Structures are given as C-alpha cells and as structure tokens.
Amino acid sequence: MRNTARWAAALGLTAAAVCGPLTGAAVAAPGAAPSSLYAPSALVLTTGHGSDAATATPERAVTLSCAPAASGTHPAAAQACAELRGAGGDFDALKPADGVMCTKVYDPVVVTVQGVWQGKRVAYERTFGNACMKQVLGGSVFEF
C-alpha cells in the first residue's frame, strides 16, 4: 500500500519537475536537499547503433533519478529504479524479461550509463547483438 502511494507520488513528481523547481523545507525540497539526505542517484543513459560508445552516435539519451523519488525523462522511471534497486545497482545483474524471443541478427546496439548510483560513480557500457536483446536483457532499465 505504501509502495503504491510512493509510486503514485513519484509519477506526479515527474510531471511537476518539468514545471519548475520544487520549493519548501527539507522533506518538501527535493530540488536541493536530496544530496544531504540521501546518497545521490542520478544517471544518464544513452543508446545508439554500433558496437562501442566511442564510435556510435547517441541516438537516445534519458535521465533517471531514483532518490528521493523516481524521476527523469526515462519513459518508465519508477519501474527502472525498482529493477535497479533489485539488482543492487549492478547493471550486469538486471533481471531479463520473461518469455520474449529475439532473432540473432547482428545489428549491434550499445548502451551507456553514467553518473552516480547511491553515492558511487557509474561508468557502464554494454553492447547487445540487436535492439531486441537490449530490451530483453536489460528489462525496463534499458527500454527507452
């Protein structure tokens, strides 16, 4: 029940954040306060066609922030944050989606993740054989 409420609140905040900075006291001031109350978790994820990030143009790039609430331009921020927490912040340990089949056509897609997860720097890069495999293996986190 509490999770549901939190999830709904997070969704609301995603929209609110677009309209301007949040104001208020510590609990009510997520704009500035989180870093002193929470270890920061703020990421930017990119994806592009190619076998490595050095040569692939980033075709999409989204932000994902998971504290104090899930937000960002990631299309499924709340779900992505939940899956990342489930994996202990390890992008190699994300739970694959169930029951999806992918071709083995090689059309590589590279994903990068940079920023900070629970106070620690993240610099992650992973190449998938094709876009389907990226979505299956990365779950919601890489689905953007």
Added chain:
Amino acid sequence: MRNTARWAAALGLTAAAVCGPLTGAAVAAPGAAPSSLYAPSALVLTTGHGSDAATATPERAVTLSCAPAASGTHPAAAQACAELRGAGGDFDALKPADGVMCTKVYDPVVVTVQGVWQGKRVAYERTFGNACMKQVLGGSVFEF
C-alpha cells in the same frame, strides 16, 4: 502549438509507460519519439570536494534534460538550460555571475558533466578553487 501538444503527449505517456512496454510504430510511441524529433540533451552533473573526480566522492548529483523541455533534479533546470544554450553547450564558456566576490581560500571543488548535449557526448570535468568560485564561474549550471 504542435510542440505544446507533443510535449503534453510525452508527459502523459511518461506515466503510461510505467504500466507496460511501449508498442507500435515510431510516431505512435512518443515515449520513444522525442529523441528522434530532437537531438537528445540529457546530462548528469556531479560535484564533490577534491581536486579531481577520480578521487573526490560525488556529494551531489543532479540530472538535467533540456529537450523537448527543461527538466531534471537540477534545482534551476530552465535557467541552466538557457545558460547552456547561450554558451553553445560549451561548459568553459558559461557566463560568470556578476558582482560576486570570492575569497581565494583553496578548498577545491570538482564538477563533472556527462551525457549528451544536442546529440553529442559530453565528458567534462573542472576544478574550482572553492565552492564560491564554482558558483560564480559556472552560473546557474553549476549551482546545485
């Protein structure tokens, strides 16, 4: 007018996307579409005490997205995006704040910026003599 509608649709879909994976063609999946309509601009900025990012713990980390609209956990996203656009995306060319004096006490603060600005990867790091100099020289962009 079309942009406003698209923006509203994207917001709505951000919420909708939490409920399930996006399906359909490019135009029908605005969760995914913005990046094909706009060159993506999604950044994560960190700051910490120390003379370089390799050794400084990131004390704060915020996300900043500037297209299609300014958003993110950055406390002044709209202003930061405007200043960045004014500097042509060059973090060394940000306009310093006027009329602020800083001491020269050396208590270094390092700022990093990673992600994508108008479709190009950004990997920026800059060390300031102290926190005051960071805010003066970086304007709103580094004020988080």
